[in-house]
Amino acid sequence: MLSFLTFKRIIELYMPILKRVFFFVVFVSSLTFQTAHANELYEMISQFEADKYALMRKYTIQESAEYYERFSKFYADWSGALKQVAFDKLSQQGKVDYILLKNQLDKELYFLKIKQKDFEEVAYVTEFAAPIYTFIRERRRGAPVNAIALAKTFDEMLGAIKGSREKISKAIPFSSWQKADKASDIVRSLRENLKESCEFYKGYEPLFTWWVEKPYDTLSVSLKLYEDFLRKHYVNTSVKDDGSGIIGRPIGREALIKSLQTEFISYSPEEIIAIAQKQFAWCDAEMLKASQAMGFGNNWKAAMEKVKNMYVPAGQQPALIDSLAEEAIRFVEQHNLITVPALAKETWRMRMMSPQAQKINPFFLGGEEIIISYPTNTMEHREKMMSMRGNNPHFSRATVQHELIPGHHLQQFMNERYKPYRNVFDTPFWIEGWALYWEFNLWDKDFPKTPEDRIGMLFWRMHRCARIIFSLNYHLGKMTPQQCIDFLVERVGHEYANAAAEVRRSFTGGYGPLYQIAYMVGGLQFYGLRKELVDSGKMTEKDFHDRILHEGNIPVDLVRAILTNQPLKEDHKATWKFAQ
Structure with a gap:
């Protein structure tokens, strides 16, 4: 028999090898687990995405008959392949993925055909x-x-x-x-x-x-x-620039309705505007309370002016952002609201936004990096002051957690680790809705400590209401870009340059027509789902939030279908009235 010392020496000698074997087994087990839970359509979805981008790399003349014909065939072929899948035999996760892929094919073909029709009307020019x-x-x-x-x-x-x-x-x-x-x-x-x-x-x-x-x-x-x-070369009665210098492309009511349907939103554009106006009325009442608490009575704009002028000196914004980020992380962990992996806390970082980029994004952008808007030496004095006032500590307190944790950074961190194949179905109603939902949730939990904090959070909430109203009315042909700018200045209290940048971003920044409404509408979806599952006692709040981040970037209506195990049909249509 081996003595204890001999046995110990053998263990010490082979421990590095044993460790490698152990971690290899864990790694393989992890891959097996993820594959088993990726569900039946994982490979099909991955192949669809790979095929699409392979064709896009080859057929680079996107405004040509060749391009439109090839992609029409592509979507028709994939629709035919999907029909061969036995929907009723799929698991709940598989059914959700089937619906997602079917919706993606229908959506992309619908908008391709609109572009093709526009192309064919003027193709004679070449x-x-x-x-x-x-x-x-x-x-x-x-x-x-x-x-x-x-x-x-x-x-x-x-x-x-x-x-x-x-x-x-x-x-x-x-x-x-x-x-x-x-x-x-x-x-x-x-x-x-x-x-x-x-x-x-x-x-x-x-x-x-x-x-x-x-x-x-x-x-x-x-x-x-x-x-x-x-x-x-167009008729003079067709107005391209209303004087704002912002030239977008209103898509009209029919395309808006189709876009909402593809996002599994069961409301019309007019109903969503009414929802935003109702939210605005709540914000107005809360803004007056905060204004009164600051000693300004009903003059909330004067109270907001005081808050704007509480900006930090040039050079001190990064330190403020760092402290606000840490505060938000402590808050969600101390209240046991969500799991925050240690690596997510470790890997976020920051950088500054260029003066040119601030003309389109006057506030923060975020993800793994938080990109800070604050003046640089090359800006005019007026631009500097608007940037500092618009990014004061109380406004920033709402946006730092929106951009980092528990908002976009945590979101993206989890997306890369849980069902990443679903990123092909990414939707701003999940991306921006999640971050905005946390503004709702933290408000309810008294995250804003002072009237100034409440004004900062309310500014952004009013801003999201205004985004719905001005962007939908623009696409309905009822507001011009200049009217949208004036609306943000008068109704929300924006600095003029920041309002102009916001409207420019909305209509010329490469975002889809529903992107700006997705913040509050998506937030209301998550908020409604929380009431349904957490307030009812069916799930703990932490489990609710963790499950959402484990299901990938998909329309919230289908997140709900997964969490509630809702019976599904292959031609699923949204009926959920989440804003009630």
């Missing part, structure tokens, strides 16, 4: 360009080029462009600036892809460089002039 399109398609596989013939083709295109421009200039102008923009975008897409194709051969094919370089340069300039001409 009817002369078939040889260029052929050259671009053949270049994808590196086809040999007859440089002399291509130079001749490019030279002939100059006359074709001139003829097309003369013909269009004599015809009735486009009926709207949107159509003019679409026509111009078709030429821009062609020009940019032609540039890429020529750069592929330039320098590698000696004859190509010698023959084609100059004709291409001349053709590129001609296409750019044609593109600019088309963008301005």
